[in-house]
Amino acid sequence: DAGVTQSPTHLIKTRGQHVTLRCSPISGHKSVSWYQQVLGQGPQFIFQYYEKEERGRGNFPDRFSARQFPNYSSELNVNALLLGDSALYLCASSFGQVNTEAFFGQGTRLTVV
């Protein structure tokens, strides 16, 4: 069975540009969460989506947005990129919204230059 898949694996963008990252959850999982992991730090929670609705948001600016599609895949969008947005972006899927194990994808490495 396929695990959580993310695309692209690596990406280089210029300051001020926009980026879209994609995530496909494990089949049957309805919850997708996004995390930002800056080098040398633990992942920081950005968003959780469950049944296509936003269920939680971390302390990130409005430049960050996300959505979940009817097939439960998800996109993370970041506008007006800053150098500080350079990080590994992780997607995690879980079966339910609460108290269920999260499975992580391999991440998308975003570099902003």
Next chain:
Amino acid sequence: GESVGLHLPTLSVQEGDNSIINCAYSNSASDYFIWYKQESGKGPQFIIDIRSNMDKRQGQRVTVLLNKTVKHLSLQIAATQPGDSAVYFCAEPRKGYSTLTFGKGTMLLVSP
């Protein structure tokens, strides 16, 4: 608020030694903790979890100890192998959600 932190950023051990990775937490109401392993270029992978009604839980070569009095937990890896080299995080679920609050992590380096 909830926060989870690590004592040591890097731990270097010899193959075959036992490794102990520590983690402190600040919220005395925390009742569930998870250890994750993150290898280079990969996402975090679940290792073992523990609930606050337990002091100890054992898995395959790994043991997690929870000391609620001092708000501390540790991950013990027996007979550490080169394949155990990775960054280890303790994490705590956000109350009522399946999302997680992670600490900074400890890098475990295992030399042959």
